[in-house]
Amino acid sequence: MAIIFEEKQNIFHLQANDTSYVMQIIRDGYLSHLYWGRKINQYNHSNKLQFVDRAFSGNPYPSIDRTFSLDTLPQEYPGYGNTDYRNPAYQLQLDNGTTVTDLRYKSHVIYKGKPALEGLPAVYAEDKNEAETLEITLEDQIADISVLLTYTVYEQRNVITRTAKIINTGSASVDLKRALSVNIDFRDADFDFLHLPGAWGRERHIERQPLRSGIQSVESRRGASSHQHNPFVALLRKGTNEDNGEVFGLNLVYSGNFLAQAEVDQFNNTRVSLGINPFDFNWKLNPGESFQCPEAVMVYSHEGLGGMSRTFHDLYRTRLCRGTFRDKERPILINNWEATYFDFNADKIEQIAKAGKELGIELFVLDDGWFGKRDDDTSSLGDWFVDKGKLPSGLEDLVNRVRNMDMEFGLWFEPEMISVNSDLYRKHPDWCLHVPNRTRSESRNQLVLDFSRKDVCDEMIKMVSDILASCPITYVKWDMNRHMTEIGSAILPPDQQRETAHRYMLGLYRVMDEITAAFPHVLFESCSGGGGRFDPGILYYMPQTWTSDNTDAISRLKIQYGTSLVYPISSMGSHVSDIPNHQVHRYTSLDIRGDAAMSGNLGYELDLSKLTEKEKEVVKKQVSTYKEIRKLIQFGDFYRLISPFENNEAAWAFINKDKDEAIVFYFRLLSEANSPFESFKVKGLDPLKSYKVENTNDIYGGDELEFVGLSVPTELNGDFQSHVWRLKALK
Template sequence: MPIQFDAEQRVFHLQSANSSYVLQIVKGEFVTHLYWGKKIKFYRDSSPLAFVGRAFAPNAEPKEHNISLDTLPQEYPGFGTGDFGAPAYQVGQEDGSTVTDLRYVSHKIYAGKPALPGLPATYAESDSEADTLELLLEDQLTGLQATLLYTVYNTQGVMTRSVRLENHGQQNLKLLRALSASVDFRDDEYDMLTFYGAHLKERNIARRPLVPGIQAAESRRGASSPQQNPFLALLRKDTNEDAGEVYAFNLVYSGNFIAQAEVQQFQTTRVSIGINPFDFSWLLEPGASFQTPEVVMVYASEGLGEMSRILNKLYQSRLVRGKHRDAVRPILINNWEATYFDFDADKITAIASAGHELGMELFVLDDGWFGRRDDDHSSLGDWVTDLRKLPEGLDGLARRITDMGMQFGLWFEPEMVSPDSDLYRSHPDWCIHVPGRARSESRNQLVLDLSRPEVCNYIIQAVGSILDSAPISYVKWDMNRHMSEVGSAGLPPERQRETAHRYMLGLYRVMEELTSAFPDVLFESCSSGGGRYDPGMLYYMPQTWMSDNTDAISRLKIQYGNSLMYPAVTMGSHVSTVPNHQVKRITSLDIRGHVAMSGNFGYELDLTKLTEEEKQTVKAQVALYKEVRELIQFGTFYRILNPFEGNEAAWTFVSEQQDEAVLAFFRVLSQPNERVQILRTKGLNPNYLYRHLETGRVYGGDELMYNGITLPRLEGDFVSLFWRFEKAGEQ
């Protein structure tokens, strides 16, 4: 049984495929943390809590327990009864106080994994895949109950946590803080890993030693954001890609979040993660409940590489859903950087026709097809085809393209409204705003108020109507600004600080209804690129446009950073023109192709302007990707050289059977008198022989991993290799 309960010691031992998590009910009331780490068969009280007296540490009631909550490692700590660390929850009461004291009441253990109402979450396809522990805690004075949910996967190294808060009292309560998980570590000898960035330079890696006090990653933008990602990991000081302990936390949520580590006075560390309490509250009336988002927690003893492979496998197989989860993704051509807003049906048809001739499978019509959208100043919200550009309508254009044998896809930005639009003129109160305050615009647009059911219903109807009107098999769902003047005309004053979270609940409802109504449509999420690349979005949309920066050299870091959490099949990656439109860099088609082929492959340029030589290169790239895409999209990914640490990057994809591999190498700048480069690959079977398809040479898997393979001398800047290996026997 993955969850063991010792009734005498009141100890719960949760076992995933590779880890153990141990907690104990102390003195019959206090839920305490004992251990999280490498899997052990049985916990025999090897690390009992030491109730050491500390000066000025208040004793919890009743005093004879001789327990101070300021030193007790807790599973869901509060504030006001002696714990001075960062609380996981805080509740305002009608008398103005914020003191609560949750104590253990009961528990239950059962097979399977419950869904979280209205929220995305990982799932189990059968009850045999996972087991769940629910701990019920209660504050006797207010009647507040908290159910702590823990699920462990039996064959994956994953545990998930969330909390359900319920008001069983007689007074209104106001949640001021409702985090999803808190873990108290007994020391502070860690580095903290988070991700930072901005539009066009998402997912940079930040690693720094823990210091006393709070260090955090967070978003207050109404989206998970390109600036931070809802992820935090603690790493032992000697941890690297292939060795060392990692404790990782990833929030399955797409809105405001906080992920923080607090080093406390006695050199202990508290990690907490969940909805950002900044500008948040939630009125919890008697009988009402509030569900926090899920946290995915991973322990790895073999470095960041093992952590990533655990997360990648979980997200690909038990977060992404629907028919596209296990299906290879089509190679697409998107017209955005080819035409921007300046196109007509004939221009689009010509680009699609050129793509079809080169072997591409999907054409995607980007922004500018609706309303009177000749630039970014108008028409968002008016999801009606612009017949000036497309006189045959969307259906006519789509059928031109599908008659070629290609699929047809379409760009939307459903969450936004232009002040210059029929929708805004009809419903100026439908945007997020504060009465009497100016409405800040970004990209000449405002955010629709998805906390309001009528706004959600409009989006469902408008987008659904378009999807019903033509043979559309793909949707790129964009979101190009963050929230300001956060308020809702649909909420009373006491609920205004619920707006941002209610927006996310509304968005998730919209996505659930549309993806369920159109199960054959492949949805891709986008937020000015990777501004909302998070597990919450992947639950509804199985791939993400990683960045609006399509420069191959910039993408080395963007793709490397994303790979720490998210599988390659979720990463939209395109070849664009040169000079690149974002950084003006000129690179070869080879390296642009090799970088893009390391993810979910496509093109974003005017194919009608390619030379004959360029067409042949593109045609060869498309043909090659079709041969290896199942391996790249669903194989196991190993990082080899880190572009954040040097002039080179390298990674490899290995099939589940270890009988096939792709090795990619990239060098940014040429250097004089460079050393001979020997590259050691990873993930192969040491007992297999592998044929290098580019040379015909045969090597042992052990030889390729331990000794490595010598790379040819490469001349010039921005160069790459993309090598294939196939099993040639056993040794």
């Protein structure tokens, strides 16, 4: 059993593969947190709760016991207002205007399997025997509020998921002000706080700082998980590194506004919480209604960040991503965007596709500009019909031209946006997010459609589906190129306007669910100004994401390294583009651009018809090599070897599950005069196996490569160099 309830002591002990999570119902029904960490066989209160009079900490039982205070009690789902002064997990305003609530244990059930969340993405169990679920009902009898806490344990993974559902069981409406998905109270603060900040073109860099007294947090208020922060945080024990030490990672399966924070209190306790951002949030709960919080995924590792990452990768690749392409090798594509931007016709597209086919590329993707009257970024979003000025014979003619070359065809959409200069806006000016009597702020000359409205969602489902059904399209790039402003809806009453941002996400998830279900043969790749919505919520519907608009190979080393902390390699779109790079104007060789891009889902984003014969041979070799190794790249175990955040170089390795095949990538950034000879250690191989390096006579033991290391070739001269080793175990 993964979940044990010890009735005599009212203890819940959740046991995953190598982690335990322990809670206890104490004094009059308070649900207290006792332990989360490395797996133990049995919990016997070695770290028992201790109670002393803390002077200015309030006491729920003042005349009976001054030693008991919620201000010092580690809790599972705390409220505010009755002696706990820390940030709460939830907060409601009752019909009398007050916000004091007091949840106590009512009941629980334990069952095999994992429930789906209505209207929200979540990780899943294919077999009910791979997971076990605990549902704990807490209630406030005075406020007539219940909270259902759901914990699912994956028995063979170091994974526990959590969520909460808040239910109004009374006869009056209440306002939900705060509804986080997870709260964990640690009884010390000996941690570092790690997160993934960034910006457009510089997504998911790594920052790590020691915890300090007070609150440290990351959040999004942009209506999307954002380029600026990712809905992931981790607490690391001091000294934890890539391979050793304890890591507690938390990731929210949600694509909108979020808050992740750690609060260190006066007694050096740490409260970690994660969920929908309470900023500008309110949800009206009428009698009998409930609010479902998004799911939080909790991963524990005592094998450092690498152990945490591989747990997330395996879980998300096989139990978050769904559909035909979950376990299918992803095609090598050519995208015309940086080759043509808006200036193209069918003949030009056919020319690029033909050049791609000659190099072995399998999929052509037509990017922005094929619809409405879209000659620049000032018009036509929302007008999802073919521009006959550019494609006079229609989209089907172009698709057939490409498919007659034995290539697949893909198409770019931005269904969540609308241009003021569009037929759709002229017909439905109230369909965008807006606030009465306020300017409708534009970004990139566009507004955001109001996906909190069913009629808007229905129309987008129809328009996108009509295009996808019109001809044999097998790939869609789903873009979203601006964040929300003037967040209001024309159809919601005044007391529900602050529900708009979350209702938008629920509408978006419905649209994505219906379209992806209707076209299971289509590979969907999400995009949001590049990597501005790279989160597990979107991966549930679309198994890969455009990692960043910045395609510079050197920039991508940090972006892809940081992204790999949480997200599997099979989810990362990674392309070779032209030089000078269109984002940072850097010149790099085609070799290093290819090696960086082959460390994800390989694609190209340049005018292949303009390549020299020598360049074409390089690309042809890259494509051929990637076809040989892509199963290993996309579905193997990933090991980070050298961090570009700490060094003038980077390295990583992909190793298959049987540990009989590996590929190692090394990148040097800037050249240094008379530099020392370099080597680095290759982790993850079988120490009992011997490995031959392809195209050489070199044979090394897995133990030698891990403990002694692998020498970097001395012929790597100049800036921006890379080298690849392919290793195969001897039979």
